[in-house]
Amino acid sequence: MEKIEVIKSKFLMNMFDQNTYVVSNKKEAIIVDAGAELEDVLKVTENKKVLAVLMTHLHFDHIWNLDKYLEQFSCPVYIVSGHEKKFENGELNCSNIVRINLTKNIKKEQIKYYENHLKIGSFNIDVFFTPGHSADSVCLLIGDTLFSGDTVFADGIGRTDLYDSSNNQMADSLEKIKAINYKNLCSGHYENSTKEKIDKLINYYL
Numbered sequence: 001m002e003k004i005e006v007i008k009s010k011f012l013m014n015m016f017d018q019n020t021y022v023v024s025n026k027k028e029a030i031i032v033d034a035g036a037e038l039e040d041v042l043k044v045t046e047n048k049k050v051l052a053v054l055m056t057h058l059h060f061d062h063i064w065n066l067d068k069y070l071e072q073f074s075c076p077v078y079i080v081s082g083h084e085k086k087f088e089n090g091e092l093n094c095s096n097i098v099r100i101n102l103t104k105n106i107k108k109e110q111i112k113y114y115e116n117h118l119k120i121g122s123f124n125i126d127v128f129f130t131p132g133h134s135a136d137s138v139c140l141l142i143g144d145t146l147f148s149g150d151t152v153f154a155d156g157i158g159r160t161d162l163y164d165s166s167n168n169q170m171a172d173s174l175e176k177i178k179a180i181n182y183k184n185l186c187s188g189h190y191e192n193s194t195k196e197k198i199d200k201l202i203n204y205y206l
Contacts, residue, residue: 137150
C-alpha cells in the first residue's frame with residue numbers, strides 16, 4: 001500500500017501554501033507537483049528511488065522547484081501535451097500575477113506526456129483530464145487517493161479567471177470528479193478531504 005506524505009511550500013513567505021506530495025511504495029517514490037523546497041523533499045525520499053514527478057498543472061507555484069527536482073533525481077516529468085511553453089513564459093504560468101516572470105529550463109528529453117493510465121515502477125496511476133482552473137489540469141488517482149491539484153479543494157474550487165481558465169470546462173470537470181471512485185482527496189493547497197465531503201461541495205457549485 002502506498003504511503004503519502006505532504007510537504008508544504010516555503011517560497012514567497014509561505015503565502016501560497018502549496019502542497020507537494022511524495023507517494024512511496026517500499027523503495028520507490030513518485031512526486032506530485034514541485035513547490036516544496038528540495039531539501040525538504042530529500043528528507044522524505046531518503047533511501048528511495050524517485051521515478052517521476054507528476055504535475056497536476058503548470059502554474060508557477062506548482063513548478064517553483066521543478067528544475068531542482070529533475071536535476072537531483074534524473075527522472076522524467078509528466079505534463080499534458082502542448083503546454084510546454086508554460087515553463088518559459090510568466091504570463092502562461094501566471095507568475096506575472098505576483099510580478100515574477102518565472103521561467104524553467106526543462107530538458108525536452110525529461111518531458112513525458114500523460115495518457116489515461118500510467119504504469120511507473122510499482123505505481124498504477126489513472127489520469128483524468130480536468131481543465132477549468134487551467135487547460136492542462138489533471139487529477140491523478142493512485143490507489144484510493146485522488147490528487148486534484150487546483151481543480152477542487154476541501155472548501156472550494158480553483159479560480160477560473162486566469163490565463164486559459166474556463167467556467168464551462170470547470171463545471172464539466174467537477175462532474176467528472178463526482179464519477180471517480182476514490183476515498184481520500186489530496187489537493188494542491190490547504191487541507192485534504194474525502195469523497196463524501198467533496199461530492200457535497202461539488203453539488204453546491206453545480
